[in-house]
Amino acid sequence: MLKTLQQAMATDRDYPARTARVQWLGGVLDGSMYECLPYEFHEETEPSGAYIPLAERRPSVRYNLCRVIVNDSVSMLFSEGHFPTPQADDEETAHALVKVIADSKLNEVMVDAATRGSVGSVAILMRVLGNRAFFSALPTAYLSPAWRPDAPDVLESVTEQYKVKGAALAAQGYDVVALYKAGVTVKQPPGRGVKVDVLADAMAADFWFRRVWDAGAENWYLPWPVLSDKPVEPAIDTERTVKHGLGFVPMVWVRNLPGGDDADGACTFEAAISTQVEIEYQLSQAGRGLKYSSDPLLMIKEPPTGNGNLIKGANALVVSKDGDAKLLEISGSAAGAVVEYARALRSFALEVVGGNRADADKLATAQSGRAMELMNYALISLADRLRASYGEGALLDLLYMVVKASQKFPLTDKHGRPIPKMNPAAEVTLNWPRWYAPTAVDRQNDATTLKTLRDSNLISQETAIANVADDYDIEDVAEEVARIEGDQDKAMQRLADMTPDDSREDGHGHMPVPKGDGGGE
Structure with a gap:
């Protein structure tokens, strides 16, 4: 099939x-x-x-x-x-x-x-x-890549070429009659009053359309007839060509899975x-x-009745003793087997x-x-x-x-x-x-693991945050670290504001000993 x-x-x-x-x-x-x-x-x-x-x-x-x-x-x-x-x-x-x-x-x-x-x-x-x-x-389907000889994984150019009707080109502003005459010799048949309708022929004709991307520009070419009887060298369409000057082909060619060929x-x-x-x-x-099973086929064996006519009762067909009638049905169980x-x-x-x-x-x-x-x-x-x-x-x-x-x-x-x-x-x-x-259990396990690694100084805080950044929609890890440090500074400041002056550290970084402590005396 x-x-x-x-x-x-x-x-x-x-x-x-x-x-x-x-x-x-x-x-x-x-x-x-x-x-x-x-x-x-x-x-x-x-x-x-x-x-x-x-x-x-x-x-x-x-x-x-x-x-x-x-x-x-x-x-x-x-x-x-x-x-x-x-x-x-x-x-x-x-x-x-x-x-x-x-x-x-x-x-x-x-x-x-x-x-x-x-x-x-x-x-x-x-x-x-x-x-x-x-x-x-x-x-x-209509693209062809060309690779650099000194770098087979770098594009040198990509060519697009396919057929298009003259009517479609005319809708895009092309002079299809001029393009048609450039590739096809128009011969007038002999006889009075007979003229070739060049416009109709050009509109119905097939043309080649070509576009090429390279390291300097997106080059458009003037279309030419597919059935040309003149030697046609595709010419650059200067009006539609775009020069980008990037220095590389602005395109990536992706080969789906390993295998196949160069394209x-x-x-x-x-x-x-x-x-x-x-x-x-x-x-x-x-x-x-x-x-078919919902609309079974009726088969009747002649003669149905003596005079050749069917007599239908309430729920039955009446036939003669020599006649026969059957419903040809298909079992519905076959559909289940197919499924x-x-x-x-x-x-x-x-x-x-x-x-x-x-x-x-x-x-x-x-x-x-x-x-x-x-x-x-x-x-x-x-x-x-x-x-x-x-x-x-x-x-x-x-x-x-x-x-x-x-x-x-x-x-x-x-x-x-x-x-x-x-x-x-x-x-x-x-x-x-x-x-x-991750589920809630997965996140809890991750948090426990990262905390253990962080407390043991095996990873940095930035690495720990980067590990869970996608799970918590953190776009900028460095900015998140700065926010955490800011929150810690605010928490320390609030703690300092709530602590009495006599219980704060002295100028040498030591906590003063409260009076009446005894100090071992």
Whole structure:
């Protein structure tokens, strides 16, 4: 069935082979992979009476297991409670990066990027507009990366090229007639009063659109006809080209998981696609059987009566002694068997790809964070591998880009407030929170452990606070330390104000001995 779907999907041979693969996986992810099939599931016969095979019908039940796998893994990666906190050896740089992340909504962008990139790859573009940093996730079906020969992990350029109709170009302000004539020879047919409608041909024609990002600019090219009969050398569109002058390609190319090639990593859900198709068709068939069981088919064996007419009583059909009538029914127990089969298939698929197999109905009580980690070890293992690609790889590279861009542009937030200056020599790292939010018991155990370590002078107060910063939503550890010291100073001052003068320490740091104590005399 999977091969049938892939063969039914229309492919354009003008594109690289990876384009068709990425588009196919994208269709699985968004649920559009069945749109290439011509019939709905309830259409069992053609108007001529010919039977329509199941392979040509779209299932009526959609259970996008692959999307469930992606959503679960991405939620463990970049949800609100799992997004990492940037840290740097320069406190002002770390504080500035936190502000940029919040202002640009980078959390949402990374969720979008990890979802799109589950097919194998995704590109994240950074732009600085009006002294503000913006990020966007780009699908890579029509993108091609080029790497520096002396640094294979550094982008030299990224090329975007795809087909677009002339009418769409005209809506963007292009002179499509001039672009069409530049690549196609227009011949007037012989005969009086006959003229070629060049505008209509240009509007309906396919054009190549190209855009290239490099270390100096975002280069736009003038579109040219796909079916050109003249040699066409793509020319730079100087009006739309933007020179950023950053000195690096403002884009991060993310390969999803280890494996694949230079452009694409391994897909998150590819191993579960065939199982998803099987589940959807089985459930569709089960639904079809339930509809038949609620509307059974009547079969009558001739002759029903002597004169050929049916006689219907209150709750019965009256036939002759030679006639017969039966209701063809389907047992409803078959639907239950299909559902159990679908559940088993789902469990097998999640086991293969590392999805979440926990059943909320079987959790009688709240579990500790550690217990949840053990129960969902496979999902955490998958999210941990994704951290290497989207966190330590993509997100960290984006933050370094922000630091570099801040040296060229005075960054501000959307309210016009300046972002603190960043040190280009600062070393930036990511502090990831726990996989699961700690329970009250977990927090009590942490507090006891940290207090013991702190009292034994094995860790500093700042390290102890950093350890629980994510659990208590502490954005700036140094500022929290200053607040604690301020609270301690205030407490000491209140204690001093409440202590009588004669019981305070003397000038040498010794407490005076009260009179009448005896002192051993």
